[in-house]
Amino acid sequence: MFYTSTRDSSIKITSAQAIAKGISDEGGLFVPCEIPCFSAEKIASMVDMSYIDRAKTVLREFLTDFSEEELNYCVEGAYGADKFSSPAIAPIVHIDGAKNILELWHGPTCAFKDMALQLLPYLMTVSAKKTADGKTIVILVATSGDTGKAALEGFKDVDKTKILVFYPVDGVSPMQKLQMVTQEGENVAVCAVKGNFDDAQSAVKSIFTDAEVKRRLAEKNMAFSSANSINWGRLVPQIVYYFSAYCDMIKNGSVKAGDVINAVVPTGNFGNILAAYYAKKMGLPIKKLVCASNSNNVLTDFLCTGVYDKNRRFYTTTSPSMDILISSNLERLLYHIGGNDDNFVKSLMKALSEKGKYEISKELLADIRETFDAGFAAEDEVDETIKSHFEKYGYLCDTHTAVALKVYDEYAKRTGDGTPTVIDSTASPYKFSKSVLTALNGGKSFDSDEFEMADKLFETTKAPIPAPIASLKEKAVRFTNVCGKENMSEMVFELLKI
Numbered sequence: 001m002f003y004t005s006t007r008d009s010s011i012k013i014t015s016a017q018a019i020a021k022g023i024s025d026e027g028g029l030f031v032p033c034e035i036p037c038f039s040a041e042k043i044a045s046m047v048d049m050s051y052i053d054r055a056k057t058v059l060r061e062f063l064t065d066f067s068e069e070e071l072n073y074c075v076e077g078a079y080g081a082d083k084f085s086s087p088a089i090a091p092i093v094h095i096d097g098a099k100n101i102l103e104l105w106h107g108p109t110c111a112f113k114d115m116a117l118q119l120l121p122y123l124m125t126v127s128a129k130k131t132a133d134g135k136t137i138v139i140l141v142a143t144s145g146d147t148g149k150a151a152l153e154g155f156k157d158v159d160k161t162k163i164l165v166f167y168p169v170d171g172v173s174p175m176q177k178l179q180m181v182t183q184e185g186e187n188v189a190v191c192a193v194k195g196n197f198d199d200a201q202s203a204v205k206s207i208f209t210d211a212e213v214k215r216r217l218a219e220k221n222m223a224f225s226s227a228n229s230i231n232w233g234r235l236v237p238q239i240v241y242y243f244s245a246y247c248d249m250i251k252n253g254s255v256k257a258g259d260v261i262n263a264v265v266p267t268g269n270f271g272n273i274l275a276a277y278y279a280k281k282m283g284l285p286i287k288k289l290v291c292a293s294n295s296n297n298v299l300t301d302f303l304c305t306g307v308y309d310k311n312r313r314f315y316t317t318t319s320p321s322m323d324i325l326i327s328s329n330l331e332r333l334l335y336h337i338g339g340n341d342d343n344f345v346k347s348l349m350k351a352l353s354e355k356g357k358y359e360i361s362k363e364l365l366a367d368i369r370e371t372f373d374a375g376f377a378a379e380d381e382v383d384e385t386i387k388s389h390f391e392k393y394g395y396l397c398d399t400h401t402a403v404a405l406k407v408y409d410e411y412a413k414r415t416g417d418g419t420p421t422v423i424d425s426t427a428s429p430y431k432f433s434k435s436v437l438t439a440l441n442g443g444k445s446f447d448s449d450e451f452e453m454a455d456k457l458f459e460t461t462k463a464p465i466p467a468p469i470a471s472l473k474e475k476a477v478r479f480t481n482v483c484g485k486e487n488m489s490e491m492v493f494e495l496l497k498i
């Protein structure tokens, strides 16, 4: 199995090279040259497997340059040894009729990013050993909240790596900030940036490509890499849980082997839903993929009209991990749907960077819509969904999951489609206690200490508080650095002590 770039089809590299590099030199994203196919028998054979064995079965097909020992080491390290609070890793909860919630937040940071970021450090260190030269990898992250913590937790004390996380000083939730500044580990550092997420993100991107910075790192035998979802090593672990969900639904009798399902995904950077698309291409019987957005509904418009236009108002919502107007992984879908055409992708991405806008043909849109449906939920609808699902089913969900539930309800009503459906739940409600409490109380706002609000939410709902959140209360703050966005490269040297 080889990988190529969405913007240069002449590239042909191994999975280890794709993972170690992160992004292609000309700015394209790495994609598999062909997509492996699973027969119905092969899928049926996964039903009685553990999550770890299901993961090996899927990953083996994509990481053909990894030995069986290497694959075992990576997968068992990531998903073994009580790293996840649920033995199922990603359990399915049937709440009503066709609605099956896939809970992806039982990892150490209580957001779905753990599903990939627990595995990525293993994939990255094995890849680096194969492709490079004993260099220490420096993971540089700009985060709006969930990725930073999940990456810190994944890379903490991993040999031959260091991780530096920059977050916007006023741009993350109090709980997200607490999770990051109390991070343990000898190879980690966290710094607030005076600016917003875009400022931090652009500064990180320019540090990545700054020749002087790279030279100084190279002198110390270090090199940068990326832990966000442009890295293939973040996407491939996410394919696994769609197979796993299907197997669990066969096991619990929701479907029979071979039956079709739908999947509804609360979407920001298009990574999670793209993983479901790969699962479908591999033979998992998925009928529709429903892309759910919040008020930042650039993807809803694209999937309905074929016009992608980021020139619009940016909303700060109660589902901040989906507040995004440039959805990076859509580039990979455009590459595959467009017939693996690098020139086509290049022209669209050029239009996006120059005009903030592009349009695809009606024929291509029709192809996309054979698989994808889309919708969005406004803020009041998100609140209303949290409240109604708790009252009706006793099921407490976070704001991001509520977006998906609302969009699914509308999809089911509009189409009459009663196919058993997997709805991704991407964060614990306790990461967003304030918003969830406010929603349950019909809009009456809460504003007290994060832990008081978590206790209040527990009193109200009796949903258990995840241990990683409860234990934060006892943890000391380790990082109080703040820097200006123009001083981030100096901060990188300071934190790396070089």
Ligand SMILES: *Cc1c(COP(=O)(O)O)cnc(C)c1O
Residues within 6 Å of the ligand: 111, 112, 113, 146, 147, 229, 266, 267, 268, 269, 270, 271, 272, 273, 321, 322, 400, 426, 427
């Ligand atoms: C990152 C994130 C999303 C969006 O996932 P994408 O793969 O970027 O589409 C949704 N919900 C939560 C809680 C997240 O952290």
